Amino acid sequence: xxxxxxxxxxxxxxxxxCVLEVRGEIDVASAPDFQGSLSxxxxxxxxxVVVDLSEVSFIxxxxxxxxxxxxxQVRQAGKSLRLVVTQPxxxxxxxxxxxxxxxxxxxNTRDAVRT
Amino acid sequence: xxxxxxxxxxxxLKNINRVELSLSADAQMLFLARMTGAAVASRANxxxxxxxxxxxxxxxxxxxxxxxxxxxxxxxxxxQWDEDGVINVVATLVPEDDPTGNGxxxxxxxxxxxxxxxxxxxxxxxDDHGGDSIGGVxxxxxxxxxxxxxx
Numbered sequence: 001x002x003x004x005x006x007x008x009x010x011x012x013x014x015x016x017x018c019v020l021e022v023r024g025e026i027d028v029a030s031a032p033d034f035q036g037s038l039s040x041x042x043x044x045x046x047x048x049v050v051v052d053l054s055e056v057s058f059i060x061x062x063x064x065x066x067x068x069x070x071x072x073q074v075r076q077a078g079k080s081l082r083l084v085v086t087q088p089x090x091x092x093x094x095x096x097x098x099x100x101x102x103x104x105x106x107x108n109t110r111d112a113v114r115t
Numbered sequence: 116x117x118x119x120x121x122x123x124x125x126x127x128l129k130n131i132n133r134v135e136l137s138l139s140a141d142a143q144m145l146f147l148a149r150m151t152g153a154a155v156a157s158r159a160n161x162x163x164x165x166x167x168x169x170x171x172x173x174x175x176x177x178x179x180x181x182x183x184x185x186x187x188x189x190x191x192x193x194x195q196w197d198e199d200g201v202i203n204v205v206a207t208l209v210p211e212d213d214p215t216g217n218g219x220x221x222x223x224x225x226x227x228x229x230x231x232x233x234x235x236x237x238x239x240x241x242d243d244h245g246g247d248s249i250g251g252v253x254x255x256x257x258x259x260x261x262x263x264x265x266x
Contacts (some may be wrong), residue, residue, distance in 0.1 A: 006146075025146070026140045026172075027142070027145055027146070027174060027178075028145060028178050028181070029143050029145065029146075030140035032241050058149075058170070058171070058174075060171060060174045060175060060178065060233075060236075061175060061178065061229045061230070061232040061233035061236055062178060062229050064229065064232050065215065065229030065232060066230045068232075069216050069226075069228070089164075089167050093171070093236070096235065096239040096240070097232050097235045097236060097239075098235070099232075
């Protein structure tokens, strides 16, 4: 289950990849922080950018829009964006919007950082 | 699922299964709208998945409304449900004066991508939805039905 944390971000950088762990709810209030952190992380130039959504309890179209923008930014730079999704409701949302066909989605960070 | 309702549902003022919520059209306040939507869905005996559907749909209605307003405003949400497990929601954005002039209200700007995603989400989650703008008052509405456990 997810925690009661409203919104938290934590970034981890390793040679060749970086991981952005997100906790809580990604909505119109938190999306600007999410976008800013993700954009900054992408700008550091890692080959693989992983967004770990396993502790996200809610995401709306605003949050999905941030992910779509990040995917475009990463793809244009010739890099790779991967999502870690374990919550059924987040997976359902990705499927019903067709974004499960757009993103590389894995169920844990270990697999996501493997190149 | 269909795209848009031709008209908003009628609010029956005598219906005891009716809840109204009025909140500042501020991004920080949307969690209250989501919580109320989830509570109403529980009250109407929706299962967990359907409660989550309404929670997200309410958020989408409010975000769409807020992206259409430029200044201080309030959102009024009217929830109404019946014994057959049908919930109607009408969300109205009403501009209001800002006597403090501090402009603290944070209105999101919907990008074309997020608006399209919002449309897809509502199409998939609810049975009907629509919106209109009359005289500077913007409305969005939806209808969602409890799922029959037998399918």
